[in-house]
Amino acid sequence: MVNKVVPLIDKQVKKRKKPTDNSRRMDETYIKINGKRIYLYRAVDACDHTIEFLLRKYRDVIAAKACFRKAFKYNGHLGKVTIDKSGSNIAVLRALNKELAEDKQIEVYQVKYLNNIVE
Numbered sequence: 679m680v681n682k683v684v685p686l687i688d689k690q691v692k693k694r695k696k697p698t699d700n701s702r703r704m705d706e707t708y709i710k711i712n713g714k715r716i717y718l719y720r721a722v723d724a725c726d727h728t729i730e731f732l733l734r735k736y737r738d739v740i741a742a743k744a745c746f747r748k749a750f751k752y753n754g755h756l757g758k759v760t761i762d763k764s765g766s767n768i769a770v771l772r773a774l775n776k777e778l779a780e781d782k783q784i785e786v787y788q789v790k791y792l793n794n795i796v797e
Contacts, residue, residue, distance in 0.1 A: 702721050702723060702729060702749065702756055702758070702759050702760070703721065703723075703760045704720070704721045704746075704759055704761050705761070706719045706737055706742070706745075711733075716733050716735065717734045717735070717736065717741060719733075719734065719741060719742070719745035720732075730745065730749040730752060730753065732745045732748055738766055739766045739769055741766070742766040742767050742769075743770045743773075746770055746771070746774060755782060756784050757784065758784070758785040758787065759771065759784055759785070760789060762788070762789070768788055771784055771786050
């Protein structure tokens, strides 16, 4: 059921999405859908508008990378990202910064509670 509903929600969200600034907050939390634990990855802008979201079965580097790639694909380059102390998020951002030119690299702010607005 989740596989059928999420793409429909994603499509509707993209239709209503407003332009965003260059600063993002990204976090993950878990929710229960049909009694199963699913991780919700979410990115919000400075005005607390949801930019991107992704549901995944596992909380790992692969899921974090998919979320960041999706955010880049539909919202352009990120300038600044605030994340929590999650090891998978910082690992993905470091890997992405290695692929980018020096002037295009993402500023990473890793503060445990600063991005709790996402939750």
